[in-house]
Amino acid sequence: MDNEQAKQIPFSLLVSLLHQIANVPVHCTSSRVNKKAPAYRSLTGVLARWIENLQNNYSPLPRDTTMHVLRLLFPEEDSQRKYDLQEARLSQLLPDCLDTSTFPPVSTARLKQWSKQQNSGCLGQEIFALRSLDAESFSGEKSLQDINVLLDELASTSAFSDKTLHAAHSLSPPRSKSAILRSLFESIPALDAAYLTQIILKDLRPILCAPPVASTSRALLEYNTNSKSVLTKEQFMKTWDPSGSMLKMYRTRANITEAALCFEAGGAISHPRPRWGVPVEIPKSAKGRSPKHALNVLRPSDAIWAETKYDGERAQIHVRFRGQSDPQITIFSKSKRDSTLDRIAVHSIIKEALAGYSMGDIILDAEMIAYSDERHKIEEFWHIRGLISRTAEGARAGGYRRGEAQYDSRTQDSCPSLHSNSSTASALHLALVFFDVLQVGAASMLNAPYYMRRSLLESIITPIPGRSMLAERTVIIGRRVQEAEGQKRLRETWAKCIAECEEGLVLKASDSTYGDWNLPWVKLKKDYVPGYGDTIDLVVIAAAWEKDRARELRVPPSTLTTFYIAVLSNSSQMNIDPGRKPHFVTYFTASYGLSREQLEEFNFWIRADAVDGPKPSIDELCYTYTMSQTLPRPSVFVRNPILVELYGAGFTKAPQSKLHTTNSVSPRITKPFRPSERSYMECLTLRGLRNIALEAVGREAHDAAKYKDLDEWGRELWGKLGDKGVEEQRRELKRQLSIACWEEKLENIDCERSRKRRKLEEDLEMSP
Numbered sequence: 001m002d003n004e005q006a007k008q009i010p011f012s013l014l015v016s017l018l019h020q021i022a023n024v025p026v027h028c029t030s031s032r033v034n035k036k037a038p039a040y041r042s043l044t045g046v047l048a049r050w051i052e053n054l055q056n057n058y059s060p061l062p063r064d065t066t067m068h069v070l071r072l073l074f075p076e077e078d079s080q081r082k083y084d085l086q087e088a089r090l091s092q093l094l095p096d097c098l099d100t101s102t103f104p105p106v107s108t109a110r111l112k113q114w115s116k117q118q119n120s121g122c123l124g125q126e127i128f129a130l131r132s133l134d135a136e137s138f139s140g141e142k143s144l145q146d147i148n149v150l151l152d153e154l155a156s157t158s159a160f161s162d163k164t165l166h167a168a169h170s171l172s173p174p175r176s177k178s179a180i181l182r183s184l185f186e187s188i189p190a191l192d193a194a195y196l197t198q199i200i201l202k203d204l205r206p207i208l209c210a211p212p213v214a215s216t217s218r219a220l221l222e223y224n225t226n227s228k229s230v231l232t233k234e235q236f237m238k239t240w241d242p243s244g245s246m247l248k249m250y251r252t253r254a255n256i257t258e259a260a261l262c263f264e265a266g267g268a269i270s271h272p273r274p275r276w277g278v279p280v281e282i283p284k285s286a287k288g289r290s291p292k293h294a295l296n297v298l299r300p301s302d303a304i305w306a307e308t309k310y311d312g313e314r315a316q317i318h319v320r321f322r323g324q325s326d327p328q329i330t331i332f333s334k335s336k337r338d339s340t341l342d343r344i345a346v347h348s349i350i351k352e353a354l355a356g357y358s359m360g361d362i363i364l365d366a367e368m369i370a371y372s373d374e375r376h377k378i379e380e381f382w383h384i385r386g387l388i389s390r391t392a393e394g395a396r397a398g399g400y401r402r403g404e405a406q407y408d409s410r411t412q413d414s415c416p417s418l419h420s421n422s423s424t425a426s427a428l429h430l431a432l433v434f435f436d437v438l439q440v441g442a443a444s445m446l447n448a449p450y451y452m453r454r455s456l457l458e459s460i461i462t463p464i465p466g467r468s469m470l471a472e473r474t475v476i477i478g479r480r481v482q483e484a485e486g487q488k489r490l491r492e493t494w495a496k497c498i499a500e501c502e503e504g505l506v507l508k509a510s511d512s513t514y515g516d517w518n519l520p521w522v523k524l525k526k527d528y529v530p531g532y533g534d535t536i537d538l539v540v541i542a543a544a545w546e547k548d549r550a551r552e553l554r555v556p557p558s559t560l561t562t563f564y565i566a567v568l569s570n571s572s573q574m575n576i577d578p579g580r581k582p583h584f585v586t587y588f589t590a591s592y593g594l595s596r597e598q599l600e601e602f603n604f605w606i607r608a609d610a611v612d613g614p615k616p617s618i619d620e621l622c623y624t625y626t627m628s629q630t631l632p633r634p635s636v637f638v639r640n641p642i643l644v645e646l647y648g649a650g651f652t653k654a655p656q657s658k659l660h661t662t663n664s665v666s667p668r669i670t671k672p673f674r675p676s677e678r679s680y681m682e683c684l685t686l687r688g689l690r691n692i693a694l695e696a697v698g699r700e701a702h703d704a705a706k707y708k709d710l711d712e713w714g715r716e717l718w719g720k721l722g723d724k725g726v727e728e729q730r731r732e733l734k735r736q737l738s739i740a741c742w743e744e745k746l747e748n749i750d751c752e753r754s755r756k757r758r759k760l761e762e763d764l765e766m767s768p
Contacts (some may be wrong), residue, residue: 002267007058007061007062007146008062008145008146009058009061009065009068009143010056010139010140010141010142010143010144010149011142011143011144011146011188011196012139012188013054013139014069014073014144015189015192015195016050017047017050018173018207018208019191019195020044020046020050020210021046021208022207022210022695023048024042024043024228024229024487025098026211026223026227027122027228028222028223028227029222029226030225033111041653042229043229043231044235044239047231047239048239049238051239051240054172059230062144062145063264063744064259064260065265066263067256067261067264068145069144069145069240069677070147070233070236070256070259070348071232072199072657073148073236074196074236074256075200075202076203077233078256079162079336079337080162080164080165081154081155081162081256082153082155082158082160082161082162082601083152083158083200084157084177085155085200085201086201087123087547088200089125090201091111091179091190091196092111093178093600094111094197095111095183096182097178097181097185098185098193099185099186099187099669100134101129102125102128102131102189102190103132103190103193104130104132105364109414110130110690111123111124111127111130111594119557120206120210121206121211121547121556122207122210123201124197124198124201124207125194125206127194127238128190128191128193128194132359138613139189140187140188140192141187142188142470143189147184147196149179149383150184151184151199152168153168154180154181154184154200155168155173157174158169159394159395160395160396162448162661163570164339166665167574168256174628176705184200192407194207194508195323196666197572203457205551206547206551208230208231211556211694211695212227214475214556215556215558215603216555216556216558216559217600218597219553219555219556220553220555220559220597220600220603221617223554228554230750231249233636239471243507246260247259248272249262249263249272250281250282251515252272252280253272253275253279253280253281254279254280254281255278255279255430256627258275258278273439273444273446274438274439274444274446275445276318276361276363277320277330279332279336279448280316280363280438282743282768283516283520283631284335284524284567284766284767284768285506285520285523285767285768286521286522286764286767287522287523287525287764287765287766288325288507288522288524289523289528289529289753290749290750290753291491291746292489292744292750292753292754294507294522295476295477295483295486295490296505296514297520297522298522299508299512300509300518301509301511301512301519302477302478302479302510303451303475303478303479304476304477304478304486304556305450305475305507306338306490306493306494306506306507306508307506307508308471308472308473308497308505308506309374309502309505309523309524309525310378310433310471310502310503311378311381311503312367312368312369312370312378312381312588313367313368314365314366314367314368315330315331315336315343315346315365315367315368315386315432316331316332316333316334316335316363316364316365316366316438317365317432318332318361318362318363319350319354319361320359320361321360324652326351327350327354328346330653330730331343332383340394341392341394341396341397342388342392342394343388343391343392343430344392344710345366345387345388345391345429345739346368349430349464350432350468351469352462352467353461353462353463353467353468353704354462354467355462357462359440359441360442361439361441361442362439362440362441363437363439364434364436364437364438364457365434365435365437365438366432366433366434367431367435368384368427369384369431369433370384370387370430371428371429371430371467372427373427373429374465375427375601376466377586378431383428386597387428387429387430388430397577400428402670403570406650408625408626408627408632409618409624409625409626416566417433429466431469432468432469433464433471434461434468434469434470435470436454436457436472437457438512438514441757442673443478445514446515447513448511448514450510450511450512450513453514455589474489474493476489476493476507476656478510489745490507491746491747492733492739492740492743494524495738495739495742495745495746497524497528497744499738499753503525504524504525504526505523505524507522508520508522516549520766523767524646527648533647533648534647535645535646535647535670536645536646536689536692537643537645537646537683537684538565538566538567538569538643538644538683538684539566539567539642539644539680539684540563540566540606540638540641540642540644540669540672541563541564541584541637541638541641542547542563542564542586542627542634543560543563543564543610543635543636544564544632544633544634544636545559545608546559546562546589546632547563547590549562549591553596555598559599560606560607560636561591561599562590562591563590563591563626563644563669564586564589564634565588565589565590565667566585566586566587566625567585567642567684567689568582568583568584568683568684568686569584569585569626569685569686569749572581574767581622581624581627582622582623582641582681583625583627584623584624584641585626585629586625586626587628587631587666590667590668590671590674592667592668593667593668594669594672595646595669596671602672605635605642605672605674606638607636607640608764609639609640610636610637612636613635613636613637614633614635616635616637620637620639621639623641640675640680641680641686642669642672642675642680643678643682643683643719644669644671644673645670645672645673646668646670647668647669648668
């Protein structure tokens with residue numbers, strides 16, 4: 001027993017690895033010296049030496065060491081454990097949990113300010129700074145196993161954690177979060193406490209890749225995200241297990257626990273296959289920059305299909321059949337989160353779609369969409385949130401039912417209503433579009449070619465109009481369609497997709513396997529083509545340091561990373577009363593689009609005209625504003641709004657927002673305008689924004705009136721609908737003209753790329 005106890009690996013030993021990674025030098029981008037770090041200072045070199053030391057001193061390694069190390073090194077990948085703790089809440093709890101022998105009693109005031117400009121922006125570092133200077137350095141007594149057991153208990157207090165954790169702690173009286181945190185932080189060194197804090201927050205980035213300097217200008221201009229490498233789970237798996245069995249398992253079962261168990265079993269599973277209830281890694285896709293470029297990516301293949309890309313939420317569906325009883329269904333989201341109860345409304349659809357299936361467990365890929373029975377069409381993406389909130393069960397039920405709250409710089413009595421509620425809401429429901437099959441019975445389909453998987457999918461799924469559908473597809477290149485004709489056909493298919501306001505296309509080679517690196521899926525969206533997305537002019541009225549974006553950029557809290565975008569709402573009143581201040585409605589933020597150089601300059605503009613504080617005096621501003629309380633409070637406002645150009649792909653609506661915003665990974669600012677270039681009064685008005693948004697999503701004013709996307713003023717403005725037949729003819733003509741226009745644009749793009757003779761290797765970008 002004593003011998004077994006002696007084998008336990010101290011948590012402090014893992015912290016030593018993390019600290020060595022944090023101390024790998026950062027390279028200045030302007031430096032002309034050789035930036036390649038020597039092997040002994042590289043991440044993989046540091047890791048290899050640590051593993052060698054571990055094996056020399058603790059061999060044979062205790063059971064589950066691989067799993068313990070993986071879950072602590074990559075806490076963001078630990079999908080089973082949720083803690084319901086972010087910086088704001090954890091900073092309130094920790095002062096009473098820290099060991100007083102290492103940390104002298106302190107007020108909570110300092111920890112509350114963890115994100116302020118004068119601090120590091122990293123709660124772990126702030127805790128380390130609170131240590132007593134007289135505290136002796138020592139190695140903590142807690143082992144990796146001790147820490148993981150306590151983290152399991154902490155996770156059991158969250159309704160969002162895996163049900164196995166709830167079951168494991170259901171017999172003993174539950175302890176409070178504070179009590180468990182006291183056990184975790186008891187008798188551990190200050191450095192261990194700092195890293196443990198970030199593990200609980202599921203984000204080691206701010207302590208492993210801290211901003212290299214405190215100056216905004218230097219951080220943005222002298223460094224970039226490549227200045228310091230980040231250890232990836234793939235690098236760890238290759239170094240920990242040179243045989244490759246662990247990495248091979250992870251690529252089949254995207255769960256670090258499964259990969260660890262495979263390794264500790266001696267890599268016995270030489271040909272891993274998917275397993276029911278464990279998510280399969282979703283393959284990355286290449287971004288198609290033009291029809292010709294997209295086809296060049298798949299040039300080795302002699303048959304290529306274009307599938308419609310639907311604007312919905314990814315659903316990886318696992319179904320287990322148990323005799324005559326109802327099948328057991330598990331659904332994973334794109335982020336690998338178990339969303340079975342969130343999406344309980346589609347369980348009946350899955351059963352109906354598999355009514356004729358009888359070949360054992362099955363794993364399917366699908367897109368969950370919002371469907372309108374009244375319009376017989378797929379509706380905009382933002383409807384999905386409301387449908388889930390009305391139908392979900394479990395911890396996430398009703399997550400979007402809160403009413404929209406706003407705070408105003410003045411009482412707003414003149415802004416027209418912004419309601420997006422539809423009179424046809426009862427006709428909306430969730431539906432599924434199936435597009436792939438990953439496992440049937442005991443047979444993995446991951447290595448089967450696309451043509452075989454699609455054929456099998458068509459034989460399995462029973463389509464039900466408006467409920468379960470198969471992804472539409474068109475052959476682009478095949479036996480009778482050669483390359484030149486294929487390019488023309490792809491332009492026609494893509495142009496039709498854009499004209500009908502669909503999200504895009506996905507090209508798939510007939511002989512490609514699932515996740516094929518040589519023949520990847522290729523996404524085609526109009527915003528992937530430079531200059532062909534949707535652009536609008538709005539204004540920035542406020543800004544803030546936002547932790548996630550700041551950690552991507554590796555900049556200190558003195559940097560403004562996130563900008564509050566607003567639209568002018570009272571232009572009519574200003575025309576009547578020239579002395580009235582403009583009123584802006586702020587309803588979303590933008591954090592992307594600007595280069596590091598542009599962001600540094602934009603920070604300078606804003607700081608030069610800034611009013612500090614989340615709610616400045618109205619006398620200090622030349623405008624009034626309304627801001628949704630669903631947005632985090634900004635740290636500064638500008639006295640005079642700044643006009644910016646925003647770019648995205650189509651339009652959607654943010655949670656609880658009544659206004660459309662650009663739809664992309666995140667709305668991007670492409671250009672800020674100096675006041676001498678363009679006045680902020682040139683920004684869009686509410687009505688102008690609505691008209692553009694409705695046009696972009698394929699809803700004209702006539703439709704908007706019918707479905708109440710506009711209010712009474714809209715119906716009065718547009719009047720009666722007129723003759724239905726004439727209206728349909730007008731719309732069809734408009735559609736055909738749009739298709740022809742986009743075909744011409746896409747052909748011009750292909751010609752331009754041919755003239756530039758860009759190489760594929762330089763132009764290929766992969767995305768999730």
